[in-house]
Amino acid sequence: MIQNFFILCSGADSELLKTCSKGEQNKYAGIGATVFFTAVMAFIASSYALYTVFDNVYAAVFFGLIWGLLIFNLDRFIVSTIKKRGNFGQEFLQAVPRIVLAVIIAIVISKPLEMKIFEKEINQVLLEQKNDLTLANKDQLALQYTPKITQLNNDITDLKSEITEKEKETNTLYDIYINEAEGTAGTKLLGKGPVYAEKREKHDAALAELQALKTTNAEKITDLEAQITALNTEYADVVKNSQPVIDGFDGLMARITALDELPWIPSFFIFLLFLAIETSPIIAKLLAPKGEYDIKLEEEESVLATWVAQKLAQRKLIVATDGEINQKIYEDLKGEEELYGYKKKKAEELLRLQADSFHNVQTKGLK
Structure with missing residues (x-):
């Protein structure tokens, strides 16, 4: 029963093959088994590849099954159409399209399994890339807020400088009227005379202006600091909201890119392995010698052509x-x-x- 199934997979004429020797039947059963297991490998590899895309096991298995059946039908068709006529060059030309397709399929199929095999190394590369993206994202978003915050900080500095200047002016007036009272400057007359009163009045007026300026500027500084706090909060929220996008930077394309940063030799040998698997049905048919079945099939075709x-x-x-x-x-x-x-x-x-x-x-x- 298993042999009949594999003969069916080989695409050979089962009725004609029954008239051949057991060895000939076993040869075509082996070719059919190669076709079957190639399709199974294509199903497994494509299912995993699609799982990384859809992140849904049912969708991945469904489309993987379709892909496996497609490869099975294609291999079976090509193997069945390669006629053994003792001309290897002609047979090879018939197989060239399938070999080219096998190279493409091997590249497509090997990549997902490489990503699974080197998953830990890829995760490390992705972590480094995510960290770089996080820093770059913060710097890029900061460009939208830093100028505003810097301007507000400059405004606060100006307001504080204005208070400092006014304090210096008030302190200077204070020293003047004290020195006048002590007789160490000004009229150099000891005591609180008319000049002292005038200078004291200027100081008191400046002191009142200083107190009013402190009150006014304090309110302005409080408002500016509130704006800075709001901008910092908004910046933090924007960074926080954009972080999930960076955290989700582990899709199929990102993993392939990360895989390309790893040493190429292991990936190359895995590719060769899948290339060998994909071309195995064609290679098996090309290397198989012309046998009894091929002679009888050629005879039937000759009779029909005549x-x-x-x-x-x-x-x-x-x-x-x-x-x-x-x-x-x-x-x-x-x-x-x-x-x-x-x-x-x-x-x-x-x-x-x-x-x-x-x-x-x-x-x-x-x-």
């Missing part, structure tokens, strides 16, 4: 003979006076009918 050629030749001969007979019949009919008179009579009737029809049309046009 029969078709005979039928075509007979049809051509029938057509040629029929043409000659008809030609001879019409040559003989040329001399028949009765046939001539009959055709002349019918021609006259036809001309009369055409004339009457033309007359009726012309008459209607005149009315």
Whole structure:
């Protein structure tokens, strides 16, 4: 039963193969088994590849099964159409399209399994890339907020500088009226005279302005600091909201890119392994020697081709003979006076009918 199934997979004529030796049947069962297990490997590899895309096991298995059946049907068709005629060059030319396709399939199929085999190394590369992306994302978003925050900080510095300048001015006025009272500067008269009172009045006015300035600027500074806090909070929220995008940077394309950063030799040998698996049905058929089944199949095809050629030749001969007979019949009919008179009579009737029809049309046009 298993042998019959593998023979079915090989695409061979099972009825014709039953008339061959056991060794010939085993050979084609082996070719069929190669076709079958190649399709199984294609199903497994494509299912995993699609799972990395859809992240859904049912969808991956469904489409993987379709892919496996496609490869199975393609291999079975090509293997069954490669005729063993003892001409390796012609057989190889028949297999070239499938070999080219096998290279493409091997690249597509090997990549997902490479990603699974080197998963830990890929995760490390992705982690480094995510860290770089996180820093780059923060720097990029900071460009939207840093100028505003810097300007607000400069405004706060200006307000504080304004208070400091006013304090220096007030302190200077304080030293002036104290020195006037002590007689160490100004009029150099000890005591609180008119000059002292004038300078004290200026100081008190400046002190009142300083207190008002501190109150006003404190309110402005508080408002600016609140704006800075709001901008910092908004920046932190934007960074936090964009982080899941970076954390999700582990899709199929990202993993393939990360895989390319690893040493190429292990990946290359895995590719060669899958290339060997994909081309194994074709290689098995090409390397298989011409056997009893191939000879019998060639004989049947030769018999069919000869029969078709005979039928075509007979049809051509029938057509040629029929043409000659008809030609001879019409040559003989040329001399028949009765046939001539009959055709002349019918021609006259036809001309009369055409004339009457033309007359009726012309008459209607005149009315």
